[in-house]
Amino acid sequence: MAAKHMEHIEPYSPQSGTMIPTNFRKFLRTCVIWQFFRFIAINIKMTILILKSHH
Amino acid sequence: MCTCQGAAFEYIFNIEHEAKKAGVRDNVDIKWISNESFLGDFGMGGMHLNVGGYTASSKIFAESLYSERKLSWIIGAHVNKVEAGKAHYELLDGTMGVEEFDFAMLIPPFAGVGLKAYNKSAEDITETLFAPNGFLKVDANYAAGAYENWKASDWPRTLQNPTYGNIFAVGIAFAPPHPISKPMSSPNGTMITPTPPRTGMPSAMMGKAVARSIVDMINGATKPTHTACMAEMGAACVASAGKGLFSGTAAAMTVYPVVPDFEKYPGIGRDIKMTTGEIGLAGHWIKHFLHFAFIWKAKLKPFWTIIPE
Numbered sequence: 566m567a568a569k570h571m572e573h574i575e576p577y578s579p580q581s582g583t584m585i586p587t588n589f590r591k592f593l594r595t596c597v598i599w600q601f602f603r604f605i606a607i608n609i610k611m612t613i614l615i616l617k618s619h620h
Numbered sequence: 621m622c623t624c625q626g627a628a629f630e631y632i633f634n635i636e637h638e639a640k641k642a643g644v645r646d647n648v649d650i651k652w653i654s655n656e657s658f659l660g661d662f663g664m665g666g667m668h669l670n671v672g673g674y675t676a677s678s679k680i681f682a683e684s685l686y687s688e689r690k691l692s693w694i695i696g697a698h699v700n701k702v703e704a705g706k707a708h709y710e711l712l713d714g715t716m717g718v719e720e721f722d723f724a725m726l727i728p729p730f731a732g733v734g735l736k737a738y739n740k741s742a743e744d745i746t747e748t749l750f751a752p753n754g755f756l757k758v759d760a761n762y763a764a765g766a767y768e769n770w771k772a773s774d775w776p777r778t779l780q781n782p783t784y785g786n787i788f789a790v791g792i793a794f795a796p797p798h799p800i801s802k803p804m805s806s807p808n809g810t811m812i813t814p815t816p817p818r819t820g821m822p823s824a825m826m827g828k829a830v831a832r833s834i835v836d837m838i839n840g841a842t843k844p845t846h847t848a849c850m851a852e853m854g855a856a857c858v859a860s861a862g863k864g865l866f867s868g869t870a871a872a873m874t875v876y877p878v879v880p881d882f883e884k885y886p887g888i889g890r891d892i893k894m895t896t897g898e899i900g901l902a903g904h905w906i907k908h909f910l911h912f913a914f915i916w917k918a919k920l921k922p923f924w925t926i927i928p929e
Contacts, residue, residue, distance in 0.1 A: 573690055580687035583680060591688075594869055594900040604902035607872045611856040611906075614874045614894055615928045618825060618853040 624817030625654065625662050629871075630860045631725050636689050637862030645690075652686065652693040653709060653719060655812050657804050659683050659693055663814035664800045667875050668888040669897050675888070681897065685861070685871075694719070696804065698812045702726065714807035730792075730815050732756070748783050755795035757781055758788070762795070767802050772851035772881035774798065778844035779830050785843075788830045791823030800879055821855045822848075822878055824929030851879040854894055858907040861899060870903030 570588050574581050586594075593599050632652055639645045652659075660666050660682030667678045686693055696712035707719045707726075732754020737746045751757055759782055761774040774797040781787040789795075800816040829848035836845040854876030861869045874896045880889020888895075917927040 570688075574687065579683070579693070583683035583687050585684060585688055595867060597866065597901070600901040600905070603898065603900055604905055607898070607902055607906060610874055610894075610896055611872075612928075614854040614856055614876055617876065617894065618855075 624819050625656065625814060626817070626820075626857060626859050628652075628654070628725070628727055632691065633685075633689065633859075633861040634863060636691060637864075637868075641864075641867075650691050651719065652691055652695075653697045653699060653707065654693070654695050654814070655698055656695050656814050657712065657801065657812075659686060659695055661801050661814060663817045664875070664878060665802065665880060665889070667873070667890060667895050667897070668892065669895060670892055675892060678897070685899065689861075696812055698806070698810050699726065700810075710806055710808065710810055710812070712804055712806050712812055732793075732795075745783075749781065749787070751795035753795065756787070756789035756793055757783075758794045760795065760797040762797055764797055767798075770798055772877070772879055772883065775849050775851040775879050777847040777849040777852075778833065779826055779848065780833075780844050788834070788844075790826035790830050790848075792818055794818075794826075816850075816879075818850065818878075820857065821929050822850055822853060825853055828929065851877050851881055853877060858903050858910065860904065860907055863904070865904075865908075866901065868904035868908075869899050869901060870907045871897060871899045872903035872906060873897040 570591070571585055574585065632650060636645070636648075636650055639648045639650075656663070658666065658679045660678035660680075662678065668675050669678065669681065671681075683693075694709070694711075694717070697709040697717075698711075699707050699709045701708040702724075705720055705722070707721060707724060709717050709719065711717065732750060734754050735746075735750065736744065737749045739745050749756060751762065758776040758779045760776040761771075764770050764774045776794060776797075779788045779790050779794055781789070796816050796818070799813050801814055803811065803813045805811045805813075826848040829846035830844070832846040833841075833844035837843075854874060855878045857871075857873045857875070859871045859873070861871060874894060876891045876894035882889045885891060913927050917924045
């Protein structure tokens with residue numbers, strides 16, 4: 566099966582030596598339901614970081 | 621030596637996003653030229669993240685994102701001359717190159733404004749007050765020397781000038797003891813190293829600590845009472861990679877501490893649980909929300925004090 570998300574990558578180029586997200590991973594990035602939960606999770610992480618940084 | 625790389629990151633990814641939206645992406649070659657020694661350095665020696673059962677360098681994630689969005693890169697580059705349609709640069713291996721462009725955005729080298737300072741007797745105290753790069757000296761260790769000797773404790777805590785107790789410098793005004801990234805130079809002797817990022821959240825936290833110290837000193841304290849050290853604080857950064865309520869994305873990152881502490885966190889210098897990053901629509905929403913929240917805070921509107929830095 567062809568990997569459509571890799572079609573723009575030139576073999577042996579610097580770009581071919583890294584990881585490329587699959588179409589499903591890219592879909593999740595703008596999936597409103599999934600991103601709603603990520604929004605909450607990121608805010609919690611950032612809040613903990615802010616609280617830890619204050620002296 | 622710009623600070624920070626985030627602005628350039630946002631710019632190039634938003635250009636790419638807009639070109640794609642306009643249906644002209646295939647007509648545009650977009651290239652990133654940076655003084656970072658590796659993509660994803662960000663001027664802070666990169667960062668490591670736990671993803672999918674691996675602890676991986678930001679280099680991998682940055683290269684992944686650039687590759688996915690069809691952006692090519694030239695790293696370890698010092699742009700030394702720009703003329704109409706051409707940018708000349710020198711690489712870490714000493715070779716020279718030229719990149720032709722129709723449209724370019726350049727971030728100039730970052731330095732202090734070159735103020736001259738005089739005392740009451742009209743004696744020049746510029747060297748006492750400012751580092752050679754024009755930034756104001758504070759309680760940092762400026763004698764750390766080579767990279768191998770660098771420690772997290774070199775970084776200032778009170779941001780007070782050691783000679784003049786009534787002078788402080790925060791954010792992009794204070795002189796860092798040294799870069800965060802390992803310094804690199806070409807065989808020709810050209811220093812090619814990104815400068816430490818200290819805008820955004822670290823700047824605001826330093827400003828807050830110094831303001832509180834000044835209040836306490838006005839009320840009788842003999843020395844600063846609050847600290848904000850970049851080697852002890854974390855930073856949250858949201859870098860836009862494209863605007864759009866449902867199509868936008870942004871990289872939401874947390875890093876703790878900003879300056880790696882290899883004594884406390886051997887190997888990667890940072891708390892791996894507090895150092896995170898991901899890209900997605902949620903990051904864009906956060907960035908959009910923060911835009912209004914910070915303007916609200918700047919205007920001192922009700923409850924502004926609960927809005928974090």
